[in-house]
Amino acid sequence: MACLERLISVRHHILRLRLPRPRPLSRIRSRHQHVLPIHTSPLIFPHKLISNQIRLASTTSALAASTDTAQDARSLVTRVGNLLLGTTIGLALILGYYYTTDTRASYHEWLVIPCLRYFYPDAEDAHEFGNQALKALGSFGLQPRERGNPDGKGDLAVDVFGHTLSNPIGTSAGIDKHCDIPDVLLAAGPAIIEIGGVTPQPQEGNPKPRVWRIPSQKALINRYGLNSEGADHIAMRLRQRVREYAYHMGWGIDDDAEQRILDGEAGVPPGSLQEGKLMAVQVAKNKWTADEDIEAVKKDYVYCVDLLARYADIIVINVSSPNTPGLRGLQKVEPLTNILKAVVEAARRVKRKAPVNVIVKVSPDEDKEEDVRGICDAIFESGVDGVVVGNTTKQRPDPLPAGYSLPAHEQRLLLEQGGYSGPQTFHRTIALVKRYRRMLDEVSYSRTEDEPRPPPPDQSSMNFEGRGNADQSTTAESLKNAGSSIASSAKSLLLETHEETHPPITPKEIDDSVERDKKHLKPQTADAEEESKSQPIIRLPERTNPFSSSPSSFADESSPPSQSPSQRHDLAASPSTDTLPSPSTSPTSSTTPPQPSKRDQRKVIFATGGITNGAQALEVLAAGADVAQVYTAMVYGGIGTVSKMKLEMREELSRRKRGGA
Numbered sequence: 001m002a003c004l005e006r007l008i009s010v011r012h013h014i015l016r017l018r019l020p021r022p023r024p025l026s027r028i029r030s031r032h033q034h035v036l037p038i039h040t041s042p043l044i045f046p047h048k049l050i051s052n053q054i055r056l057a058s059t060t061s062a063l064a065a066s067t068d069t070a071q072d073a074r075s076l077v078t079r080v081g082n083l084l085l086g087t088t089i090g091l092a093l094i095l096g097y098y099y100t101t102d103t104r105a106s107y108h109e110w111l112v113i114p115c116l117r118y119f120y121p122d123a124e125d126a127h128e129f130g131n132q133a134l135k136a137l138g139s140f141g142l143q144p145r146e147r148g149n150p151d152g153k154g155d156l157a158v159d160v161f162g163h164t165l166s167n168p169i170g171t172s173a174g175i176d177k178h179c180d181i182p183d184v185l186l187a188a189g190p191a192i193i194e195i196g197g198v199t200p201q202p203q204e205g206n207p208k209p210r211v212w213r214i215p216s217q218k219a220l221i222n223r224y225g226l227n228s229e230g231a232d233h234i235a236m237r238l239r240q241r242v243r244e245y246a247y248h249m250g251w252g253i254d255d256d257a258e259q260r261i262l263d264g265e266a267g268v269p270p271g272s273l274q275e276g277k278l279m280a281v282q283v284a285k286n287k288w289t290a291d292e293d294i295e296a297v298k299k300d301y302v303y304c305v306d307l308l309a310r311y312a313d314i315i316v317i318n319v320s321s322p323n324t325p326g327l328r329g330l331q332k333v334e335p336l337t338n339i340l341k342a343v344v345e346a347a348r349r350v351k352r353k354a355p356v357n358v359i360v361k362v363s364p365d366e367d368k369e370e371d372v373r374g375i376c377d378a379i380f381e382s383g384v385d386g387v388v389v390g391n392t393t394k395q396r397p398d399p400l401p402a403g404y405s406l407p408a409h410e411q412r413l414l415l416e417q418g419g420y421s422g423p424q425t426f427h428r429t430i431a432l433v434k435r436y437r438r439m440l441d442e443v444s445y446s447r448t449e450d451e452p453r454p455p456p457p458d459q460s461s462m463n464f465e466g467r468g469n470a471d472q473s474t475t476a477e478s479l480k481n482a483g484s485s486i487a488s489s490a491k492s493l494l495l496e497t498h499e500e501t502h503p504p505i506t507p508k509e510i511d512d513s514v515e516r517d518k519k520h521l522k523p524q525t526a527d528a529e530e531e532s533k534s535q536p537i538i539r540l541p542e543r544t545n546p547f548s549s550s551p552s553s554f555a556d557e558s559s560p561p562s563q564s565p566s567q568r569h570d571l572a573a574s575p576s577t578d579t580l581p582s583p584s585t586s587p588t589s590s591t592t593p594p595q596p597s598k599r600d601q602r603k604v605i606f607a608t609g610g611i612t613n614g615a616q617a618l619e620v621l622a623a624g625a626d627v628a629q630v631y632t633a634m635v636y637g638g639i640g641t642v643s644k645m646k647l648e649m650r651e652e653l654s655r656r657k658r659g660g661a
Contacts, residue, residue, distance in 0.1 A: 103144045103188050104647075108638035123211040123220065127635070131180050134639070138184045144639045145187040151276070155653070156646060158191075160604055160626055161314070161357045161385065163269065165191040166276040168621055169642050172608045172631035173197055173282040173316065174222075178229050179237045186274055189642035192606075192627055193272070195234075196282035197318050200303045202230035203286055212413045216406060217399055218612070218636045219422025221413060222392065226284050226321055231304045234281075238311035245273050262310060262352040270354055271313030280314035282361065284321065294335050298342040305346040309356045317343055317384075320363035320391040322419040333374035336360070340382030357604075361388035364428055364609060365395065367435075376439045379603060386604030389436050389625070390429050392419020393609075400424055421632045426610030430623050433607045437624025440603045612637075614648025 099105050120126035137143040151157070151166035158168045170192030171185055177196060185193045205227030212221045228234075239258065246257035249266060262270045271279035283304035289296050301317060309315050317340065319330040330336055340360060347356040362375055379387060396414050399406055400423060406414070607625035610632075611617055617628040634641045 097142075098147070101142060101144050101147075103146050103640040103643040105144075105640065108144065108640040109636075113636065113638050117213070117215075122209055123213050123222075123635075124208065127211070131176065134181050134184045138181060143181075143184045143187060146189040146643050150643075150646065150650075151189075151191075156649060157276075158626060160192075160278070163278060163313075164276060165278065165627075167191045167646055168627050169617060169645060170194065170280075170606065170627045170629040171634065171642070172629040173280075173318070174224070174631055175634060177227065179234050182241070182272075182279060186272060186277055186279075188639050189646060190630075191276065192278045192280060192314075192629075194280040194282055194314075194316060194629070196316070197226050197228060197284045197321070198231050198234050198281060198304055198308060199226055199228040199284055199286045200231050200300045201286050202233070203228055203288075210418070212416055212418075213635075214406075214410050214413060214422065216404070216410060217422050217424060218632070219420065219424065220632050220635060221416050221418045221420055223322075223416070223418030225287065226318075228284075231283070231307045235307040235311065238281075238308065242270070242273070242311055259352070262354070264352075264354045269313045270352060271311060278313040280316050280359075281308045281312040282316040282318050283308065284318040291330065294338055297330065297335075298339055301339055301343050302346045305343055306349075309347050309350045310352060312356060313354075314357045314359060315343065315347055316388060317358065317360045318391075320361050320366075322363070322365075322392055322394050333378050336375065337378040337381050340378060340384050344383045357385040359386040359388055359604065359606065360384055361391060364390050364393050364425065364432055367428070367432055369435075372432075372435055372439055376436070376443050379440070380443050384603075386606065386626075387436060387440075388606040388608060388629070389432050390425075390607060390609035390629075392421045393425060393428070394419065396420055397422075397424035397428075421609065423610050423612050423632075426612070426616055426620075429607055429609035429611070430620060433605060433620055433623045433625050436605055440605070444602055614645045614650075615652055617645055618649055618652055 100107070116126040116130060120129055134143055154166075156167040158165050167190070169190050171190050171194060173194040173196045176182060176185060176193070179195045182193060182195060203226065206223050206225035210223045210225070213219075214221065242261050243253045243258050245266070246261050247253045249257075249261075251257040251260055260266070261273070264270060266273075268275050269278055271281075273279075283301055285297050285300035289300050291297065305315055319336060319339070330339060340358070344358050347358050350356050360375075360379065366372070366375070375387070378384075397420070604627075605625045606627045606629055607620045607623075608629035608631065611620060611628050611630055612633040620628050630641060630645070633645075637644065
């Protein structure tokens with residue numbers, strides 16, 4: 001009995017130690033479903049109690065270890081899943097960035113443009129929002145750009161004003177009126193961009209609304225009225241752009257750094273600041289400047305040139321906007337010549353080494369023969385370097401396709417005053433480009449021929465050459481002035497020629513040759529005189545155009561069909577063996593052919609109006625243009641329009657090459 005009581009007291013003492021007691025469970029399940037039987041009893045001996053506690057502790061440790069292993073496994077799976085998810089998101093962002101910032105992405109045309117038209121029914125509001133969005137993206141380097149350097153092969157390269165441009169596509173004025181996004185536009189692929197128009201003083205233009213879309217025709221009607229922030233404001237932006245470029249070059253941001261960029265020390269044109277590209281700035285007069293006061297008009301243009309030409313590669317003189325009253329009246333020969341002369345003189349005064357080229361923008365509505373001839377004369381007389389053929393037109397062309405009936409609301413929009421632009425004007429542009437190219441080349445050639453020549457060598461020391469025949473004595477001047485003047489003309493030409501390989505000829509032989517020529521000449525009648533006026537006296541040589549699929553209209557049509565265009569060009573450009581060479585081309589003559597002055601050099605033509613795809617760009621280039629400009633096509637096609645057009649041009653040229661092979 002005493003023994004039993006002692007055991008009970010020992011048990012109570014152990015309980016007071018607060019050792020962990022076994023869980024009141026008869027079974028404990030592990031993660032692996034192993035069953036551990038535990039027998040409990042209200043009265044156990046101390047050594048059995050300790051053994052149970054040890055067993056319980058080991059079981060708990062095993063459970064904890066298995067739980068940690070399971071958690072580690074789940075954590076590893078989670079980490080791998082998170083890594084895959086993060087990688088997927090990162091790749092999606094990178095690929096999305098490259099896709100959305102590539103001008104070749106189709107969403108620019110099929111998503112962005114419809115959204116702009118939906119949220120901004122007013123075309124001008126949509127245009128302004130688009131420009132501001134591109135400006136904001138450009139500040140972070142997120143603007144759309146042409147990737148892959150597709151122009152690197154040089155297959156579309158052209159020479160303009162002594163610069164080798166990467167391609168012949170440009171953007172017209174109106175896309176970036178206030179010089180907000182010049183670098184964004186250059187990154188989109190064109191080789192030439194045109195900002196403006198810029199007026200001397202700020203002006204708001206015409207009241208809003210002033211721009212309307214014709215969606216079925218992909219056309220626009222606008223009467224902006226040359227809204228501008230003023231030449232001073234635009235010049236400030238251009239100067240800041242040049243100085244930032246100098247700063248990134250490590251030259252600083254002061255006047256000296258700016259001058260180094262303008263002098264071409266960076267190896268890029270001072271306007272575009274990019275190799276193989278140019279930037280044009282269009283200038284115009286303020287609408288309140290009286291058109292009759294030519295001196296005031298000249299001051300407006302010269303003021304803009306003095307401020308802006310320093311930061312531009314090309315100055316465009318706008319005398320053809322249909323939305324500024326009286327402006328198109330300045331296209332008459334006398335006022336136009338005076339204005340252009342003043343602008344050219346101002347451009348030559350620009351303080352920089354690289355020259356500034358000046359071109360004039362003319363209206364497509366001034367398409368009469370005398371109008372075009374007068375403008376061409378003014379261009380050569382003033383020394384302007386080229387012409388922009390085309391602007392918006394006051395006419396309303398027939399819809400496309402032929403016979404299409406416009407919706408009622410679009411028919412009402414056609415009644416709005418303003419300039420029309422769209423694909424329907426393309427054929428007029430082609431015809432006008434051909435006319436300007438023909439007349440400009442004719443005037444250039446005739447002015448070169450009219451240059452004073454050195455006196456011929458001493459006739460007393462010369463031997464007469466050749467044998468008189470009908471081909472030798474027949475010249476353009478003798479054909480025009482038939483009659484008694486034929487003899488004197490033929491004799492003077494023969495006296496000016498020299499070739500030692502032929503024996504001398506007698507005056508009697510010359511007279512006999514002249515008499516034979518008289519028999520083959522047409523009678524000098526009124527009809528013959530009228531017919532001669534409509535035909536050029538001199539057939540111009542073929543103009544080499546890498547984009548032309550057919551010989552130029554100036555090629556010699558009488559050349560045999562078996563001759564290639566290059567052979568016909570050589571025959572037209574070189575003296576014929578059947579005609580008398582002039583002293584300037586005689587092998588023994590010490591004189592050189594007259595070279596055209598800078599004023600009379602071949603003029604550059606920019607074509608704009610209705611050009612919407614690569615095939616049309618090639619067609620207008622083949623017609624005689626050097627650069628094809630787009631505007632309305634970008635309004636409907638988005639920022640990727642230029643890249644798309646160049647791709648179409650390459651495909652068309654490749655197709656022609658395969659067909660020719």
